[in-house]
Amino acid sequence: xxxxxxxxxxxxxxxxxxxxxxxxxxxxxxxxxxxxxxxxxxxxxxxxxxxxxxxxxxxxxxxxxxxxxxxxxxxxxxxxxxxxxxxxxxxxxxxxxxxxxxxxxxxxxxxxxxxxxxxxxxxxxxxxxxxxxxxxxxxxxxxxxxxxxxxxxxxxxxxxxxxxxxxxxxxxxxxxxxxxxxxxxxxxxxxxxxxxxxxxxxxxxxxxxxxxxxxxxxxxxxxxxxxxxxxxxxxxxxxxxxxxxxx
Ligand SMILES: [Zn+2]
Numbered sequence: 001x002x003x004x005x006x007x008x009x010x011x012x013x014x015x016x017x018x019x020x021x022x023x024x025x026x027x028x029x030x031x032x033x034x035x036x037x038x039x040x041x042x043x044x045x046x047x048x049x050x051x052x053x054x055x056x057x058x059x060x061x062x063x064x065x066x067x068x069x070x071x072x073x074x075x076x077x078x079x080x081x082x083x084x085x086x087x088x089x090x091x092x093x094x095x096x097x098x099x100x101x102x103x104x105x106x107x108x109x110x111x112x113x114x115x116x117x118x119x120x121x122x123x124x125x126x127x128x129x130x131x132x133x134x135x136x137x138x139x140x141x142x143x144x145x146x147x148x149x150x151x152x153x154x155x156x157x158x159x160x161x162x163x164x165x166x167x168x169x170x171x172x173x174x175x176x177x178x179x180x181x182x183x184x185x186x187x188x189x190x191x192x193x194x195x196x197x198x199x200x201x202x203x204x205x206x207x208x209x210x211x212x213x214x215x216x217x218x219x220x221x222x223x224x225x226x227x228x229x230x231x232x233x234x235x236x237x238x239x240x241x242x243x244x245x246x247x
Contacts, residue, residue, distance in 0.1 A: 003246035007239045010169035019116035021049045021141045023133040025075035026198040031173035033191035034184025035231050040083025047086040049110050056094035078194040098136040107144040108154050112162035123172035145170045145238045171235050178232035181225035188229045
């Protein structure tokens, strides 16, 4: 018997209400847009919570306010292609280090508001992940998955009528430790269109290189899954996220 006989890896394609918490506009579309499009097609409600305003995502000096506004438009266009139903913008400044206590509290609030069965975020334990927003957001979402069901955590939210809520599964994207491959062959073109809608991040000068890279990654994952194109994900239960030396 293994830990997974006692605490099985949840089935991602059973998700009905999906809350995606991303550090920046584009992270979800790039890392798991094909899976999210499949879930949307089968009736799941997809909500994107974007933690930073994205105002630092440029190789040239530019207005943070204008870039943040542009990236909201790009995310709306991309989300329409994927099938995203709702958006929440936490608007932490992209240029500054995030305060984990504030991010965790905001994510717990979002969980108690939207009451998802599934949380999706970036894997903060990707070995060479150097972006502090990715590390902080991933860790805060994992912590929020443990704490959102505990009324003594962020109690002012309960006092305001946001009752505790626990999700069934937590999905880490941009992961090197996948335990799940989702066949995205039928939604691949939509995912590519959604990524291309983030024009400020994927200008034409680099788009063909990125397309080739994304495609070859998906083919490798697909070979593991027995299909043409797949996305690599790590799916866990909140039970797996604390003091669990077997996960
Ligand atoms: Zn990012």
